[in-house]
Amino acid sequence: MKAVPGVLRGCWLLAALPLPMAGATAITGPVAGYVPQSPGPVLRAILGVPGSFRFSDPLALPPGVAKIYVAPQQDFAIVEREAAGVAVLSFATGTVGSVTPLDGAVTPDWVTFSMQSGSAVLFSAASNRLQVFTGLPASPRKVADVDAGLFGEMPRSAAVSDDGGTVLMAGRRSVYSVQPNGAARELLEANAIASLALFRNGTSAAIWDGGAGSVHVLDNVSTKPSDRVVATGWKGGGKLYPSWDGGTVFLVRPGTKFVAALDLASGDVNCFSTGVAAMTLEPLRNRDTFLISAGRRQPAWIFYFDGSTGRTVFVPASSPSPEDVP
Secondary structure, rough: OOOOEEEEEEEEOOOOOOOOOOOOOOOOOOOEEEEOOOOOEEEEEEEEEOOEEEOOOOOOOOOOEEEEEOOOOEEEEEEEEEOOOEEEEEOOEEEEEEEEEEEOOOOOOEEEOOOOOOOOOOEEEEEEEEEEEEOOOOOEEEEEEEEEOOOOOOOEEEEEEOOOOOOOEOOOOOOEOOOOOOOEEEEEOOOOOOEEEOOOOOEEEEEEOOOEEEEEEEOOOOOOOOEEEEEEOOOOOOEEEEEEOOOEEEOOOOOOEEEEEEOOOOOOOEEEEEOOOOOOOEOOOOOOEEEEEEOOOOOOEEEEEEOEOOOOEOOOOOOOOHOOOO
């Protein structure tokens, strides 16, 4: 069935599950993901399962780590190290493991990973370069190093397929397909791009044009791109992310107390109440599970989607630690 531009069908109040406060404990049980917090930075694991999540104590980091970019699969991160360059930092069962230098990497202003974490795009405004690394995390290699001055506008976000073969870049008003030699083809012209993401298939992309209030899906981005508007009425900034099966796109407007789920087959948009202002949409280890709020020394909130219903669960604030002293 052909999708029509989605409209908001309604909101269902889904109560967040309260949990008792958790003190400092040994790291045991399943790990749902990792949360970097600033200033510091401080990295904590989220332990347990929905309904009984808790934060770990701060994990021991290598010296000089200044920024942490956690991959969607939540088993490694790209880190910036003072005077030591950029590296891949592996995780295992709630602990920090090996450090692998990311040879030739720029010091990034932002990092974007593929949905399955096999590739990443790094952008540096200081060097005006856009780089693509694949083979993550075990065997990273640089497959593209592009002069961003070749684009018509400053890169603001990017998306990459898991094999690194498809790279999209978004400025404020356009989305481009980028080749390793820097050649770029404009795929979409927009009013003000708020968010961009590639689906797991690596051939389709979702774009939120916050200026026009429209959500687009671009199919066949590397061959014969075709554009379709799948939702309207979404003016303003925010973040979107596709579901694991590619049938749904999730959207968050920072400060609003809901996560929207756009069904691409029907065009319906269902709005699931979170009970707390959603500030982000960061994928965690489980499929279609996202961190939506996690302030320093504050409780966190996690949204997960079971295929028909969205639910929000609570992670109690962590116990005070030396890293939390102002």
